[in-house]
Amino acid sequence: MNERRVIVAMSGGVDSSVAAALLKKQGFDVIGVTLKTWGFMEVGGAPKFESGCCSLDAIFDAKNVANVLGIPHYTLDFTKAFEDAVIDNFVEEYLSGRTPNPCVICNRKIKWEELLKKADSLDAKYVATGHYAILDYDEINNRYRLKHSDDNPKDQTYALWGLTQTSLSRTIFPLGNMKKDEVRKIAEELGLKTAKKPDSQEICFVADNNYERFLRERVPDIINNISSGDIIYHGKIIGKHKGFPFYTIGQRRGLGVALGKPVFVKNIDAEQNIIEIGDKEEILEKDVIANDINYVSRTELKAGEIVFGKIRYSDKATPAEVIYADDKKIHIRFIKPKNAITPGQSLVLYDEDNYLLAGGIIARK
Structure with a gap:
């Protein structure tokens, strides 16, 4: 396997564009790929122009950047895998009264597990993305660790808690501790088309942000019976x-x-x-139970220890006590109550040094 060959998942945005540029500058043999995981014909809600992640515009933007950088670029059709792993889960969760986080599933099942299979076929040791996350290796415990940036509001480790040690061992995050304005500056200096492209805010396959419309069109027979x-x-x-x-x-x-x-x-x-x-005070809670656990920077948590937990992407990590933890379930109690703890969302835990300890899917009590 080629230790200097890396596949960069190019979403058509500025972050993955600069990630590819930085890796090429570091002497890697860079191959750009864009994942085609859905189309508006299948998911509906098409705006006037397709501009979201995985859209036609995104593919063209990624290909344009690859041409400027002088690297090969391929579009990979992962539509079936994405539908089975991500969209079906999204629908099932809403039909069960939960609120899913499809980005977590996509990162683990598609952007890493499926992409690593492609990397194998191209004799590439690594995959890389434009995520803002710090990855290092703990030689004492023989473990790859993810760390939250100390001062970067764009940090994306919350959505990466599902990555396995195998996936992390073959991952590069070129942006690491960089800031967004630094990334855009590099893109401008390189003359990349994506330099001023705005960040995508919505879930990619619900581009109009209308989940009700999506569900009614996706499973009309089931919805009509509710x-x-x-x-x-x-x-x-x-x-x-x-x-x-x-x-x-x-x-x-x-x-x-x-x-x-x-x-x-x-x-x-x-x-x-x-x-x-x-009332407002009635949706404030301290206790959270999560299932489907994945340990990242550690192999276990101990009852009584203090960790720092987030219950949604925009949440601030705050202190909590571990009540119970094993390989399948974690129960924590926040020192101060959290607002609207939502089944289906992710509970992500960090230590005092901002290392991501573990994550899981929030369950009903």
């Missing part, structure tokens, strides 16, 4: 909802009830077809 149910506030029925899959914990807008004060979705009961709402 009848309107009760909205309950403090034990009393105060209204009707349009279908439990169209709500998420902590949601305030679009509830269709007027109580003269802000209220929020507190619980989604898919089996009973009930949406329970509550």
Whole structure:
């Protein structure tokens, strides 16, 4: 296997463009690839121009950058693998009353596991992406570690907790501890088309950010069989909802009830077809249980130790006590309550030095 050959996953954005440029400058044999994982014909919601990750515009932008850098570029069709691993999971989670994080699944199953298979066929030792994450190797414990940048608001380690040691051993994050403005400056100096391209904000295959539209078009027979149910506030029925899959914990807008004060979705009961709402203080909780655990920088957590946890991408990591932890389940208790802990989202834990310890999918209590 060629130790100097690396496949760079080029999304058509500025980050992966600069990642490829930096690796070439370091003397690597760089091969750019763009993953075609979906199309608007399959997922709907097409804007006037296809500009999101994996869209036609993204593929063309990546190819343009590759031409400027003088590296080969290929488009790989991972549509079937993406649908099986990511889109089906996304739909199943919403139909179970949970709110999924498809980027976590995509990173593990598609951007690494599938891409590494392609790397093998091209005799490439490494894969690289434009993620803002720090990767190092702990020689004492013989383990690859992911570290959250100390001062980078663009840090993306939260979405990388599912990566295995095997995947990390063959990964390069060229941007490491760089800042976004530094990356854009490099792109401008190189004359890359993506230098000023805005960041993608939505989930790639729901480009219009309309999850209700997506679900209704994706599984119309199932959605049409989910009848309107009760909205309950403090034990009393105060209204009707349009279908439990169209709500998420902590949601305030679009509830269709007027109580003269802000209220929020507190619980989604898919089996009973009930949406329970509550006041602001009622969606504050300390305890979180997560399943489907993956340990990253450590091999275990011990009851009683203090870690720092995030419950969503935009969340700030705050102190929590480990109540219980094994290979399948972690139970932590935050020192101060968190707002709207949401089943289906990820619980990601760090130590005091910002190393990512472990992650898992938040479960119902």
